[in-house]
Amino acid sequence: MEFPSKIVEEAVTQFARLPGIGKKTALRMVLHLLKQDIDPVQKLTQSLLNLKTELRYCEECHNISDSGLCNICADAKRDHEIICVVEDLRDVMAIENTNQYRGVYHILGGIISPVDGIGPGDLNIESLYERIHRLKTKEIIFAFAATMEGDTTAFYITKRLQPANLKISSIARGIAIGGELEYADEITLGRSIISRIPYAV
Amino acid sequence: MEFPSKIVEEAVTQFARLPGIGKKTALRMVLHLLKQDIDPVQKLTQSLLNLKTELRYCEECHNISDSGLCNICADAKRDHEIICVVEDLRDVMAIENTNQYRGVYHILGGIISPVDGIGPGDLNIESLYERIHRLKTKEIIFAFAATMEGDTTAFYITKRLQPANLKISSIARGIAIGGELEYADEITLGRSIISRIPYAV
Numbered sequence: 001m002e003f004p005s006k007i008v009e010e011a012v013t014q015f016a017r018l019p020g021i022g023k024k025t026a027l028r029m030v031l032h033l034l035k036q037d038i039d040p041v042q043k044l045t046q047s048l049l050n051l052k053t054e055l056r057y058c059e060e061c062h063n064i065s066d067s068g069l070c071n072i073c074a075d076a077k078r079d080h081e082i083i084c085v086v087e088d089l090r091d092v093m094a095i096e097n098t099n100q101y102r103g104v105y106h107i108l109g110g111i112i113s114p115v116d117g118i119g120p121g122d123l124n125i126e127s128l129y130e131r132i133h134r135l136k137t138k139e140i141i142f143a144f145a146a147t148m149e150g151d152t153t154a155f156y157i158t159k160r161l162q163p164a165n166l167k168i169s170s171i172a173r174g175i176a177i178g179g180e181l182e183y184a185d186e187i188t189l190g191r192s193i194i195s196r197i198p199y200a201v
Numbered sequence: 202m203e204f205p206s207k208i209v210e211e212a213v214t215q216f217a218r219l220p221g222i223g224k225k226t227a228l229r230m231v232l233h234l235l236k237q238d239i240d241p242v243q244k245l246t247q248s249l250l251n252l253k254t255e256l257r258y259c260e261e262c263h264n265i266s267d268s269g270l271c272n273i274c275a276d277a278k279r280d281h282e283i284i285c286v287v288e289d290l291r292d293v294m295a296i297e298n299t300n301q302y303r304g305v306y307h308i309l310g311g312i313i314s315p316v317d318g319i320g321p322g323d324l325n326i327e328s329l330y331e332r333i334h335r336l337k338t339k340e341i342i343f344a345f346a347a348t349m350e351g352d353t354t355a356f357y358i359t360k361r362l363q364p365a366n367l368k369i370s371s372i373a374r375g376i377a378i379g380g381e382l383e384y385a386d387e388i389t390l391g392r393s394i395i396s397r398i399p400y401a402v
Contacts, residue, residue, distance in 0.1 A: 002297065004272060004290065005265045007251050014245040018230045029219045030252065031289060034265075035310075038253040044215040045246035050208050051231065052239040064206045064235075071205060088232060089205065096203060109236075182225060 060131065062107040062124045064089055072096075072104055079103045081138040085128065085157065087111045087150075090182040091143055098190035103141070106131065111144065112153040120156055128157070132166065139167040141196055145180055158199060169196040261332065263308040263325045265290055273297075273305055280304045282339040286329065286358065288312045288351075292344055304342075307332065312345065313354040321357055329358070333367065340368040347374050347389075373398075 003009035008030060015026035033041050057063070058070035061083075065071070072078060072092075082103030086092055092105050108123040131137065142157070144150030158168055172192040181189065204210035209231060216227035234242050258264070259271035262284075266272070273279060273293075283304030287293055293306050309324040332338065343358070345351030359369055375393035376385050385393075 002294065004293070005256060005267050007248075007256050007267065008265055008290075011248040011252050014241075014248045017241065017245070019233045020226060020229060025221060027291060027294075028221060031291065032220045033249060033252055034256070036253075040215075040218065041249055041253050044218070045249050047208075047212040047215045048234060048242055048246050051212050051234055052237075052242050055206065055208050055235070064209055066206050066208065089209075090228060090232065092205070093203065093228075182228075 061105045062109060062127070063092060063105060077102075080135060082141065083128070083131065083137050083139070084141045084143050086143045086181075087145070087153075094181050094184065094189060095143060095193065098186045098193065100190040100193045103139075106140075108153070111149045112156055113149045123153075125157060129160070132161070137166065139169065141193070142168075142170040142199060143181065143193070144170075154199060168199040170199045171196050262306045263310060263328070264293060264306060278303075281336060283342065284329070284332065284338050284340070285342045285344050287344050288346070288354075296344060304340075307341075309354070312350045313357055314350045324354075326358060330361070333362070338367065340370070343369075343371040345371075 003012065008027075011030045011033075012023060012026040015021055015029055016023050018026075021029075033044075056065050056067060058065040058073050059068055060073040061070060063070040063072065073080075079102050083106050084095065084101060084103055085106045085108065086095070087108055087110060089107065092107065095101050095105075106124070106128045108125065108128075110118050110123050112118060112120055112123065132140065140161075142150075142154040144153055154170055161168070171189075172195040184192075204213065209228075212231045212234075213224060213227045216222055216230055217224050219227075222230075234245075257266050257268060259266040259274050260269055261274040262271060264271040264273065274281075280303050284307050285296065285302060285304055286307045286309065287296070288309055288311060290308065293308065296302050296306075307325070307329045309326065309329075311319050311324050313319060313321055313324065333341065341362075343351075343355040345354055355371060362369070373396065374389060375396070376382060376389065382390065
């Protein structure tokens with residue numbers, strides 16, 4: 001693709017680095033911004049910079065938070081003896097939408113994926129162990145996508161836990177194989193939490 | 202969709218204003234940026250701000266340009282007596298990719314669309330008339346999408362021109378190269394029969 005301007009080319013290149021955005025979509029977005037006043041463009045760029053400069057993470061579960069503890073960890077009415085382990089924020093939002101879960105979360109910040117060079121050391125796994133021991137957690141629930149990487153991550157965490165008095169389960173595979181949590185409808189996802197099944201290695 | 206943080210919500214809202222981007226895609230892009238260092242995020246935001254502060258438009262054809270005239274208008278080897286009238290930059294890039302056109306362009310910056318509230322006054326149409334008279338243009342070619350809006354725009358411009366010695370044409374409508382007749386819609390196929398072209402071997 002040849003561009004009439006280096007400035008446009010640079011903006012398209014930067015947009016195309018975002019996941020799911022190809023060069024043609026990026027160009028469409030750039031042309032849209034070109035038609036805008038500078039005000040909406042500044043709002044967009046400022047909100048993106050705020051992500052890096054203003055945002056905090058929950059000290060307990062690594063959820064995104066505007067202060068030290070996230071809303072969920074700070075909520076005394078939630079059951080802090082059950083931890084639902086998820087890949088990222090989108091999964092928390094999807095499960096919260098079902099209104100079926102009253103425990104707390106632990107966000108790994110990714111999933112074990114040798115292909116992408118992501119190992120256990122890149123994820124918030126150590127802090128999960130620490131939490132389980134400190135809080136005398138009674139149950140953990142794995143809520144991963146039904147993929148090889150999801151299964152590997154659940155397997156790895158379970159293998160190292162080998163705990164007494166800790167119930168380990170995984171959300172029911174009502175989720176289609178290969179499906180992402182965020183795209184599941186609330187009913188399927190909610191059902192899969194209710195009918196979670198014991199996790200055995 | 203409930204967000205755990207106002208900062209994330211604001212970034213998602215801003216991204217979702219872009220064309221073709223829904224809330225879920227926007228969230229995916231925001232989470233991607235969250236995993237990045239601040240450096241790539243600053244590169245992205247700076248390139249977007251540059252679009253509004255650094256970019257110039259060609260004084261002749263309204264193409265995007267890094268200086269007063271765009272590369273095409275500044276090229277003496279191109280045929281300045283033929284003007285191809287298009288909706289936006291993407292059309293120029295698509296036609297340039299074909300290597301079949303050696304004339305110049307005129308970018309309207311949109312298309313007449315009463316539904317979207319876009320009238321002739323919102324487009325670069327007056328400057329097209331001015332160019333045609335000043336440069337003694339011999340031919341103009343409409344290269345619009347084969348839609349109601351495209352036809353309306355071509356009709357409106359032609360109606361006001363009523364010129365002597367000005368050839369007006371539109372890009373051919375017909376079956377795509379490699380396309381099967383049986384899958385073509387009736388209107389396209391009908392049009393391709395009416396505007397059939399002499400067959401030469």
